[in-house]
Amino acid sequence: MTQADRYRYLFRVWASRGLLGAAGLTASASNALAVPISGVQSTVMNRATVAERLNLIRSAVTEASRAAKAMPVPDETEIAQWMNWGNWGNFWNKPWYNFGNWGNF
Amino acid sequence: MDHQIDLVVMQSTPFCNIACKYCYLPDRSSTQKMSLTTLRNVFSRVFESGWVRDRFTVVWHAGEPMTLGPAYYDAAFSLIESLRPRDIAIQHSFQTNGTLINQEWCDFIRRTGLKIGVSIDGPQPIHDKFRVLRDGKGSFQRTMQGINLLRQNGIDFSVIAVLTKCSLLAPDQLYDFFAGHNIERLSFNVEEIEGVNRTSSITPDDAYDLYWNFLNYFWERLLAERKRISQREFEEAFACIVRPDASSMLNSQTTPFRMLNVDVRGNFSTFSPEFLGQSDPRYGNFCFGNLNNVTLESALSNPIYLKLNEDIQRGVDKCRAECQYFSVCGGGAPVNKLNENGSLATSETLFCRLTKMVPIDLALALLENDVNLRADDQRENADAPGMMRAPDPAQLAGSEA
Numbered sequence: 456m457t458q459a460d461r462y463r464y465l466f467r468v469w470a471s472r473g474l475l476g477a478a479g480l481t482a483s484a485s486n487a488l489a490v491p492i493s494g495v496q497s498t499v500m501n502r503a504t505v506a507e508r509l510n511l512i513r514s515a516v517t518e519a520s521r522a523a524k525a526m527p528v529p530d531e532t533e534i535a536q537w538m539n540w541g542n543w544g545n546f547w548n549k550p551w552y553n554f555g556n557w558g559n560f
Numbered sequence: 561m562d563h564q565i566d567l568v569v570m571q572s573t574p575f576c577n578i579a580c581k582y583c584y585l586p587d588r589s590s591t592q593k594m595s596l597t598t599l600r601n602v603f604s605r606v607f608e609s610g611w612v613r614d615r616f617t618v619v620w621h622a623g624e625p626m627t628l629g630p631a632y633y634d635a636a637f638s639l640i641e642s643l644r645p646r647d648i649a650i651q652h653s654f655q656t657n658g659t660l661i662n663q664e665w666c667d668f669i670r671r672t673g674l675k676i677g678v679s680i681d682g683p684q685p686i687h688d689k690f691r692v693l694r695d696g697k698g699s700f701q702r703t704m705q706g707i708n709l710l711r712q713n714g715i716d717f718s719v720i721a722v723l724t725k726c727s728l729l730a731p732d733q734l735y736d737f738f739a740g741h742n743i744e745r746l747s748f749n750v751e752e753i754e755g756v757n758r759t760s761s762i763t764p765d766d767a768y769d770l771y772w773n774f775l776n777y778f779w780e781r782l783l784a785e786r787k788r789i790s791q792r793e794f795e796e797a798f799a800c801i802v803r804p805d806a807s808s809m810l811n812s813q814t815t816p817f818r819m820l821n822v823d824v825r826g827n828f829s830t831f832s833p834e835f836l837g838q839s840d841p842r843y844g845n846f847c848f849g850n851l852n853n854v855t856l857e858s859a860l861s862n863p864i865y866l867k868l869n870e871d872i873q874r875g876v877d878k879c880r881a882e883c884q885y886f887s888v889c890g891g892g893a894p895v896n897k898l899n900e901n902g903s904l905a906t907s908e909t910l911f912c913r914l915t916k917m918v919p920i921d922l923a924l925a926l927l928e929n930d931v932n933l934r935a936d937d938q939r940e941n942a943d944a945p946g947m948m949r950a951p952d953p954a955q956l957a958g959s960e961a
Contacts, residue, residue: 509920
């Protein structure tokens with residue numbers, strides 16, 4: 456099983472439970488993620504591959520979103536929400552009083 | 561370009577009643593306050609510009625907003641409300657040190673729907689090390705009195721904790737403190753070299769590892785204990801990472817006029833709010849005029865704005881070309897580039913490494929840990945607390961469109 460397959464599978468699980476959207480993502484991450492058995496290791500040495508790893512995840516999210524009835528391909532409104540929410544913490548669930556990369560309130 | 565303001569940072573006063581040792585604000589002993597005339601002119605300009613749509617937030621900041629008292633804001637909010645077009649909603653917000661919260665403030669908060677963020681750094685020995693009153697004594701007790709009063713009044717609030725080296729070395733104490741006090745929304749700001757704060761307890765050499773270890777501990781306990789704490793860095797990291805291809809990032813510090821920053825005299829700027837109060841030979845005082853005298857749109861032909869925007873966008877281009885994290889950041893924080901690197905047309909900063917790279921690296925590691933564990937069907941304790949076994953793929957196939 457490739458890493459891409461693993462991600463597709465993980466996000467299909469999340470999508471099937473309605474957790475793969477802006478409103479449910481927080482719950483999905485905090486409730487569904489496995490607790491590392493002995494702690495995760497710093498990946499600072501693996502930094503050269505960060506962009507590839509991020510791309511892999513976004514592709515898997517897109518595929519999972521298409522595949523799951525609960526999460527059709529995002530429409531323009533939803534994409535716009537992602538755009539904002541992605542840099543805005545928990546804006547759509549409950550205001551964080553915070554602003555993107557600016558975290559002083 | 562079609563501008564859209566999402567946040568207005570208003571400096572109602574630069575004064576602060578306490579004297580945090582890491583504070584970046586240069587004029588916090590000044591007792592100036594923004595006049596209602598200036599306030600009227602600022603919001604008249606904002607609404608006339610057409611740059612606000614649907615809703616925006618006003619944060620009263622860059623000083624301790626509560627030093628002015630509820631009567632000032634009663635007048636200010638009423639004035640703004642009288643100018644507000646009916647199809648635009650405004651959310652007012654304070655970030656406060658909490659030491660001045662009293663029943664009068666609680667009544668005001670409940671009456672106006674003001675959102676409150678309280679700054680508290682953790683247990684008393686850690687908090688009082690840096691957050692001190694003007695007589696040098698710690699502010700912890702007074703901040704906690706304020707928090708308790710908010711609770712007694714049923715007022716929801718969030719918390720920002722500034723992380724210094726001593727707190728990064730004590731993740732267990734911070735977790736126990738915030739979880740023990742049932743703080744539901746918690747943000748971390750790592751101490752920065754910024755403004756008049758020219759040194760940090762955290763050195764570039766140890767910063768990444770210290771923060772990694774801190775967040776790793778904190779997040780693992782969050783995951784293991786299923787605490788109802790919304791932790792901003794955790795949520796932002798996953799929100800940035802787990803999103804569709806078609807989405808893109810908006811960086812509000814590099815996008816002109818997403819944030820409008822107004823000082824106590826009505827001088828205005830955009831990009832990083834911390835530019836207010838700073839000066840630089842290349843950009844003057846980072847302001848594009850005074851809203852008592854000029855329109856917002858006039859900024860677009862202001863030489864300081866043009867130079868500032870040009871250099872910031874050069875920095876964004878550099879980030880785009882060089883940085884592995886660009887897709888989850890959008891170009892960094894200009895004020896940190898200038899203060900750390902001496903130039904806006906640069907990319908990586910210590911601030912980037914701490915606020916973006918560490919949380920993203922850790923979230924990636926947690927996701928990779930998760931998918932790798934799920935792939936191992938032989939793992940004996942797959943149903944142990946903290947694990948959610950994935951359903952049979954055949955069941956999922958049945959739900960496909």
